[in-house]
Amino acid sequence: MQNKAGNPRDKTVALVLGSGGARGYAHIGVIEELEARGYRVVAISGCSMGALVGGVYAAGQLDAYRDWVCQLDYFDVVRLVDVTWSPMGAMKASKVMGKLESLIGDTRIEDLEIAVTTVATDLNRQREVWFQSGSLLEAIRASIAVPGVITPVHLDDQVLVDGGLLNPLPIIPTVSAQADLVLAVNATAHSPRLVTLEELLPPDEAAEEQAREESRDAGGIDFASWIDGVRGAARRLFEGFGNGDSNANGDKSVEEETLERGRREWGRLDMVLASFDITQAALAKYKVAGYPPDVLIEVPKTVCGAYEFHRAEALISLGRHLAVDALDRFEGLTHPGWGSQATVVETAVEEEEKEQEEKDPP
Numbered sequence: 001m002q003n004k005a006g007n008p009r010d011k012t013v014a015l016v017l018g019s020g021g022a023r024g025y026a027h028i029g030v031i032e033e034l035e036a037r038g039y040r041v042v043a044i045s046g047c048s049m050g051a052l053v054g055g056v057y058a059a060g061q062l063d064a065y066r067d068w069v070c071q072l073d074y075f076d077v078v079r080l081v082d083v084t085w086s087p088m089g090a091m092k093a094s095k096v097m098g099k100l101e102s103l104i105g106d107t108r109i110e111d112l113e114i115a116v117t118t119v120a121t122d123l124n125r126q127r128e129v130w131f132q133s134g135s136l137l138e139a140i141r142a143s144i145a146v147p148g149v150i151t152p153v154h155l156d157d158q159v160l161v162d163g164g165l166l167n168p169l170p171i172i173p174t175v176s177a178q179a180d181l182v183l184a185v186n187a188t189a190h191s192p193r194l195v196t197l198e199e200l201l202p203p204d205e206a207a208e209e210q211a212r213e214e215s216r217d218a219g220g221i222d223f224a225s226w227i228d229g230v231r232g233a234a235r236r237l238f239e240g241f242g243n244g245d246s247n248a249n250g251d252k253s254v255e256e257e258t259l260e261r262g263r264r265e266w267g268r269l270d271m272v273l274a275s276f277d278i279t280q281a282a283l284a285k286y287k288v289a290g291y292p293p294d295v296l297i298e299v300p301k302t303v304c305g306a307y308e309f310h311r312a313e314a315l316i317s318l319g320r321h322l323a324v325d326a327l328d329r330f331e332g333l334t335h336p337g338w339g340s341q342a343t344v345v346e347t348a349v350e351e352e353e354k355e356q357e358e359k360d361p362p
Contacts, residue, residue: 013183014043014174016293017050019164019280020187021146021306022315024049026299028066029319030185031057037327043115043177045170047163049187051118051143052100055136058114061103068099069312077309093150097141107136117173118143119163120153128166129158130173148272164188168280171291181294181330185319188280189298197303197311200318209314277301297326 013034017027027050034041046054056065072080080095109116110133118131120142131139142153142160153160163170169186198206281301288296299322304311 011039011180012042012178013039013181014177014179015041015045015054016169016171016174016182016184017044017046017054018169018184018186018188018284019048019050019162020168020299020301021049022304022308022311023187023299023301023306024053025069025309025312025315026187026297026319026322027053027185028062029316029321030183030297030323031062032316033320033323033327034183041114042179043117043174045117045119045173046143047119047168047170048144048146050170050185051163052140055109055116055118055140056100056103058112058116059104059107059136064103066312066316069309070316072310072312074310093141093144097137100140101137104136109133109136109139112136115177117170119167119170119173120145120160121163121165121167123147123152123159123161124157128163128170129160132173146273146276164276164280164283167283167287169284169287171287171293175291183295183297183326184288184293185297185299186284186288187299188277188284188301190281190285191300191302194302195300197314197318200300200303201314201321205314205317209311212314273306277306295326295330297322 015031015034017024020026031041031053041057044054044058046052053062053065056062080099109118109131116132116136118136118139120129120131120139121127122129129142131142138153138155142155143163144150145152145161147161147165150162168188169184171182171184174182198210201209297319299318303318304315
């Protein structure tokens with residue numbers, strides 16, 4: 001890698017990693033670029049997928065985790081999904097947590113060399129819960145419990161779910177960190193248009209990802225069997241919502257009616273997930289406005305679905321390329337780019353300078 005102006009090798013970073021499902025794989029690429037430039041991460045605040053990636057990194061197991069997720073295909077992802085009939089969520093996430101346990105074991109947060117805060121939401125008290133000590137594995141599990149999708153964690157009298165419900169980009173825990181800069185990665189960023197993953201990657205990598213997607217489609221690989229199971233759980237979840245049209249297709253067979261009802265229920269679950277995504281995008285904007293980080297990297301929520309975990313390689317690459325652009329700008333360099341530069345937000349310093357120029361024109 002070329003030498004960077006204003007050698008940053010002694011700089012320390014407080015890293016904020018937001019929620020976003022599969023888009024959170026971009027966090028891995030951002031961390032890789034920070035390390036390649038010699039920045040030293042001294043504090044991490046993470047929510048949902050950000051808590052998972054940040055926790056694994058602080059435990060020194062990011063390389064092993066990266067190797068694992070990059071070899072996951074459609075069927076591997078399906079096998080990791082453990083459908084449950086609990087009314088509290090459609091999945092248990094025990095298989096994923098089993099893999100994480102094999103990587104980080106019984107690591108305790110207070111024993112990590114990097115200060116880590118993972119954020120969850122207590123449904124009972126309707127407030128954020130910060131994990132800064134105790135079991136790292138338990139803290140991650142609480143933070144990734146997407147309401148209605150992954151079952152919550154019951155801890156004492158708390159019912160803990162995804163921290164993104166209240167704080168998808170937890171910047172505040174890093175405010176007291178002794179770091180030279182705060183870098184935040186928002187993986188639920190709103191985009192005014194439907195930005196695709198391929199158009200944000202360099203042309204050669206975009207072509208590779210497009211070929212992979214076409215190969216998957218041509219092979220007829222889908223989530224049909226998995227969706228059937230989740231539909232059943234979704235029906236449980238939405239019991240009492242009322243369909244109002246359960247007898248509208250009286251001329252159809254029981255099998256056809258059951259299939260159509262399953263599609264309707266799955267559509268409702270899809271709607272809940274999409275609504276959750278939109279809410280997180282709006283909340284993240286408020287968090288950034290209240291506590292602007294020195295560098296903000298934004299991953300548009302349109303680049304992929306929250307559960308496209310089979311696209312790890314491309315998403316990690318996207319994170320690294322966005323980090324290259326953002327850090328080059330922060331360090332006062334320029335970068336040719338290959339996608340929409342609107343996806344990388346100006347640093348807080350740049351924004352202040354522009355505001356000052358508008359107030360005091362030359």
